[in-house]
Amino acid sequence: MATLARAQTVAVHRPRFRLRISRVLFLTIAAIFTAVALAPFILTVSGSFKTKSEILDWPPTIIPTVIQWQNYVEVWTNSHFFPQWIANSIFLAGFHLIAYIAICSAAGYAFARMNFPGASVIFIAILGSIMIPGQVLWVPKFLILNQIGLVDNLFGIALPNLADVFGVFFMTQFFKSLPKELEEAASIDGASTFRTFRQIILPNAYPALAALAILQFQGSWNAFQWPLIVVRSPEHLTLPLGLASFQGLFGVNWNWVLAGAMFNAVPIILLVIFFQKYFIRSAASSAIKG
Template sequence: MKENKVKFLFHAALVIFALIMLIPFVWMFLTSIKTYEEAIRIPLQMFPKEIQWVNYEIVYNKFPFLTLYWNTIVVTVVTIAGQLFIVSLAAYAFARLNFPFKNILFIGMLGLMMVPGQIFLIPQFRLMVQMKLTNTLTALVLPSLFSVFGVFLLRQAFQTIPKDLDEAARMDGCSYFRIYWQIMLPLVTPNLVALGIMTMLSTWKNLMWPIIVNRSIEKMTLSAGLAMLIGEHTTYYEQVMAGAVISVLPMIIVFMIFQKQFVEGIAKTGVKG
């Protein structure tokens, strides 16, 4: 009886926290169907008197949303594919191969996680300028093709796999790359999915870098395009929220589809050092 009561309280607490997490999304949607006066009213007005779907039409016509969507999808897909390949290769090397200064290099790489990412913005921008890649989608992809956290995550996953598999594959004549591609990667699929979802979220919502490196709205992503809805003197918050709803829907759908793999990938990541 006591155990059931504890379980009930635990689940009740989880439901309460989940509802609290949903409040910003509910407020975003409700604001997106309000009038301008209702959106800025003090005290706050929770529900609109009359639904204003026209806000979505205004935002859609104000910006080239299809182009922004396409840019965001292309940048996100290419970043995910490139990062998973490069990061998994590095993680496999650190976890399964022996080479000089391996541990020192890995510790030094982990030290980069303690450095704020904003410090690298100026060097990255100068590099894009020298390579003549500014105002291109390539400039949005290149800096995101490597992730120290991703290497750490997949290294831990690779280390949980028995060494006997490597030895058996080597005896059968497999190369290191074939072992990595045909044996190791399938065994860490949940971890790859988890890293892919996290990469997708960070790329989809990235705001600062697209604004810095690109000037034309035709080469921007959704987050950068929505930032232009913020006016210098007047901001139509109902339109900003309508644009936010349009941009966030794909991420919610993707997470709902792959949430099981995401949780499994995080849960199965070992802490073996």
Template sequence: MTALTSPPAARAPERTASDGPTGRRRGARLPFSGWHLLLAPLALLFALPLVWLLLSSVMTNAEINRFPPALWPSGIDLGGYRYVLGNAMFPRWFANSLIVSAVAVTSNLLFGALGGYAFARMRFRGSRTLLVLMLATMAVPFQLTMIPTFLVMKRLGLIDTLGALIVPSLVTPFAVFLLRQFFLSLPRELEEAAWIDGCSRLRVLFTIVLPLSRPALSTVAVLTFLTTWNDLTWPLIAINHDTQYTLQLGLTTFQGQHHTKWSAVMAGNVITVLPVLLAFLGAQKSFIRSITSTGLKG
């Protein structure tokens, strides 16, 4: 009679050298990129001046002038904001900057789209040469063109008016070039189908091409807004009367006249920086998409 043999016991899974004491594999991936460990401290470092600016704007003058300076306000004091908005021309300067920036953004989107589409899709004699000449103007420093620009604005009778700030910024070579590069990345088949249906070039541009170009349009709008809003050199040359000051020019004169009222100066800087910060944060995703999708096609 043969002896009953028990079935062989199941073998335990072998642990590899990479397994920990609980049997889990080592080297599990982080939920974020390893670069964030380096970029996060750098982002905090660059954000410190903005944080200090915001905290100083709600401090009293005694706290700001104290040595060593206070790192945190004892309470929220809005005296600087009340002084700026009540005793200065900041609302007028803010409106002037908003008007100039809004007109510059709108005109650059319109004329930049028209020029960029012409260079991207229309072939005419001298188009390549004209494009190269236009791009070459981007290498000319402003110091060489400000005197001719001033003479042109004076001949037009626009000196000391907002028109002197608007006309030179109606269209920029950068807007035309960036939109041209983005239009080159779009498939021609969509436009050809519209042409077969009888659409004109302008209708194709405004109904098909521009809705697909929102990332590039957002990038042009944000960069134009930042450049126009932060411009100080040209308003300092073209504007003389304080009622026509932009916010940057008005803040410079305000800071020179009220150098002891640091809470008011900091409040004015917060008012100046806030629109720029909101504009960039609002269009950050579109900005990144435009930069990554726009190549250097010829």
């Protein structure tokens, strides 16, 4: 009996002791990861407030001695097209969201609910195309745009991005999870398929549509490779392209680069903080897909 009691205390005590050591260890590693992940952003914020001379100091200061908004004002007013770049990026994101969601939800609904010849063939062909890296299609997509006269045009950026598989896959999965009774009631009332879709199905799909919209906004707002191929003229650049063009041609003005970068990074960071669960779920769903 006594041995049993002793064995029990050992069994209770040992894991607690171990847990405490591993807790300190885990917290230390976690703190290091956090510092490495956040330091570049924190230094960017601090750098964006530094004066032109302080940003060149060695060793660099972590907290600016004089904090001034000058860089933000200058990047907005002195670099001719900066407001235009932001407007272009907002336009592209808005157009992409509306068109992409309309197209993908309609197609997803057809795949989820309508049995039509060719459905499975199309679906399999599509899943195969996921394997193809985007860069392989740069040349042919550019040549197609060249034929239809959309090179150096914002729609040349936007239209090819609508040819995407993820959204349809995502919406198909979602519509399959909706109860069939929704449509059955509507069809008894004599509503057409399109009316059922618009008035009954879509309002029930808001959570999925919101998740898709947030993920797509991130992609569109951050896009670099394809816009770089399509547009040339300074007034047609998007914000990421404009920022990238800050360095290279004329000697780098890091004050402007850092302040300009904030305009691109802050909206996305806020979005992720407020809608964390969508991003985390999407990574999880990509795990299921694989």
